[in-house]
Structures are given as structure tokens and as C-alpha cells.
Amino acid sequence: MRAAFLRLCLTWLLLPLLLAGCASVPAPTDGWQALAPGLRYRAWSPWPGSEVQALQVDLAQVRPVLSPPTEAGQTVEAMASGQGALASVNASFFDRDFRPRGLTVSAGQPWPELLQPAPAVADPVLACALRCVILLQAPVTPEPGWQLAVSGTPWLVRDGEPRTAEDDTLCAYLCARTHPRTAVGLDASGRTLLLLLAAGRRGDVAGLTLSQTAQLLRDLGAWQAFNLDGGGSSTLLVSGSSRLPRPFNEPALRRVANALHFFPR
Template identity: 30%
Template sequence: MNRAMSSLAMSASLVLASCAGGPPLSKGKPFDLTPPQQRLAPGIQFSQRLWPGPVPMQVSIVEVDLTTRDLGLVVGGIAADAKGEYLSRTTSSFVRDTGAVVAINGGYFSPVVNAEGQALDAIGFSKSGGLLQSPPNTAQTAGMATAVVCFKRREIAILATFSCPDRFTDGLAAGPILVAAGKVVTDVKNTTRHPRSAIGMNARGDRLWLITIDGRQPGYSEGASFEETARILVALGATEALNLDGGGSTALVARDGSGKPRQLNRPIQGGVPGRERPVANHIGVFELSRPIR
């Protein structure tokens, strides 16, 4: 087992508003909070919803009940040699290789590649199993990676810092923070819509949401701005939320009944719907009763 996968960590009523500089997010139709849900594993539910508004936004949602004892979270990636911190891998390959119930792409990285097994550097902090995989940013090099999500057993924190406190075994840098103390805090002037990935949690720390919003697919899903992504998370119940890497990196994948990976959203690497981008690291949800491969 890769050392970056050696630790598990556990610890997610909106009044619809207008997007700054753009058309209203909703024309009064409520966000359907009770669509048919599919159970991926005990404590893990999946649903897909169309956010009401002026353009189509397909939202794929995984909700994790963190009171479920058999569940754990991992920040994982393939540790590379001296040429890079990680080797590139798609989210589907991560699920297939590790046996995760579900996984979402993680933080920012460089360079963007089209093939798996290429050397990548994570942009900012990344820690797995108590081992530092990528050092923290400085204020001069952070870009959008100005915050972290941190895990240790049942404890989860989303912090506006460049690294996780030492007590956390796993974490990664991303950004910007979308929601803090139940309030949308992201830059409302940024109205550009792209595919988005994000993680959110509720105030009690017993619910976690992993969401993707498909984009760059006219007529199916246009993508979302940072503010729209934040408002979707608040509608679900998140009081803290962090934007992850998006665009062609956006991918949410589950393990099917035969153990094979199944895409829950529609990625769009290189303009091809359904194609996944190989990325540096992932956030995975695992059943503790099943060994991590």
C-alpha cells in the first residue's frame, strides 16, 4: 500500500439571491432537496440535481454521515520520485486502485498533463497519513490555494491558512473558501462559470458534502461561479466550504457493485465530455472494514 494512503481520517434555508453582475441565480423555483437518492454504502448517499436558474447547472452530490463508524477519509496520491511530488492519476483510477467508496479530485497542481504516470507538483500543502507530501505555500506563491481542509478521524476543519495544524494526519490546500460560519464569503465579482469541485461540512461536523458542478457543456450544464457554488452548498446545509481544483480536473467517481469505478458527474478534460484529467491528489471516502489497496 502506498504510504500516502496509510491513514484514514474522519471527522456538511437558503434565500436565493442574485449573482453580482449577472442574471438571477433562481427565478423563484426551490432547489429540490428531496430527489431520489442512491446509497453508495452505509452512511453515503448520492444524488444529482438541476439547480434552478438562468442556465443549466448539473450538480452531483455525495452526502456523508460522519457518525457512521465504518467510514473514513483519506487524502491520497501516488508519491513520485525526485522529478515531482506525485504521479498523475485520474479519479476513476484512484477509486479502482484503492477501493474507495467514492472520491473527488483534490487541490491545484502543475503541470496539466493528459496521461497518467506523469510527474506533478501539488500547489501548496498536502499531507497523507501524517507524512508531508507537499510543503505549504507562501503568500507570494499561493495563487488561489489560500486555505486548507484538514482531517483526523472524526475531526474536520476548513481553515484560511497555508497548512494544517500538526494534530491533523491528512489535508490539502485549495481555495478560495466559499462559505464560513454559514455565510457566503467568496468574491461575488467573479461571475465566470466553470466546472467546479467543492467540499463542505455542517456546523456539528457530522455531515460532509462532496459536490461537483459540470460545465463547458452548453445545453447540459454551463458550470457555476464561485458564488453560485457557495450558495448551492449553503442550500444543502454546509456552514463551512472550500473550493477544490475545477475545470477539466472536476471529477466525482464511485465504486460500483462489482468494484469498478463509475463516474457520478460528466467530466470534460480537453473539451471531451466524459474524459477525466489525471490529477495529483484526491479526497477519498473508505469503508474501514474493507482493506485499502
């Protein structure tokens, strides 16, 4: 009887410690960190020497905006259109005058003096009206109702199939060599936008090939995806602060043609 009583007392004494131990076990995680309602962030190293970051955007809760032509030639950090944004990334390829390549629309208005792709070739485009779509061959002119359009090259994921290393051989310098990267994808439902950025030109951290970039975007759930301007242009701001490590040869943010900003709806 005395032994049973002692066991009962010991159990009550140890119970708080046992409960505290259970409470301290970390909850399962998929690597994503919530930045705001509808916006999640992830950073990881999928291969030795790689540094990758991603944004997952719920388009029902977060609104994408493309910076206007008046801000072309500024760093993403300096753009007034990004003030108060949850996050921002660089976007279009551009020429020396900061004119974007491909179909480009901000606030429902096409950009003037567009740089057109080569004849009979239409770059992929992300376009948003009431909903967002990725077209791997953009039309010559914006479709009615488009509030945002931003182009890039080349395609990364087509109908759920990522490009391969063999595809990369067709554009050896841009595709098959490792570089810092910025890329965009959309899931099959059209409700989730995915942004992937890779650091590079940092000693052992060289960057990614495009087939590697495509594989990661597909793993994250992209159904359609394409490449945006990369290299020294690759920029990720979260609440106005730079997150993506810079190339050693270009420590300051580069001036770019435009940027995608993300705001709460």
C-alpha cells in the same frame, strides 16, 4: 337487508385493490439516494442548464483518505489508493509537475515540495485527525495528529454565510465565470462532510460561478466550505465508475495531483 349484504361483499372485494393503491404511493423523498451506510448521493438541476451532483458523508461511518504523492499525475480512476472506495473526487490545485498547491498531508505525512500560497496568504484547508475541520486560513505547517490535509481556494462558506456575486468580482476568471466545479464543505457539527460537483463546458451546460456553488453548499448544510480544483479536473467516481459528465472539449479523465477517497470505517 339484501342491499347491505351486497355492499359488504363489494367492500371485501375492493379492499385488496384499495390497499394495493395505498402501497403504491411513493414515500416522500428529499432527493438523496443511499449509496452505502453513511454515504448519500444526489443529482439535480438547480438552475436551467445546470447539472449538479453531491455527496453527503457521515464521518462516523465513512473514512476519507487522500491519495499519496506516488500517485500524483494519474487519473482518479487509475489510482490504486482508490480501489474499493465507495466514492472518489479530485482534490488539490496543482502545477505542471502535479505538485499540489497549499498544505497537503496523506496518511499522516506532509507532501514534499509543497507549493506555498502567496506571502501572508493561507489557503483554506480540510484537515482530519480524530475528527475533521475546515480552516479557512491554514497554518504554515500541519498540526500534530493530522492524518489528512487538502487545500483549495477560495473560501465559499464562512460561518454559515455564503460568498456573494460581489465577492466573485475580486477573482473574475476563476470565480465569476461559469466552470465545472468541485467543492467541499463541513456542517456546523463537524460530523457531515459535503462534496459538490457541477458539470460544465457542455454546450448549454456551462457550469457554475463560485457564488452559485457557495449557495448550493450552504443550502445543503455547509457551515464552512471552500473550492477545490475544477474545470477539466472535476471528477466523481462512485464504486469506481465515473458519474460526472465530462466537458465536450475534454472527454477523457484528466490526470490530477491527488484525490479524496471514501471508505467504510
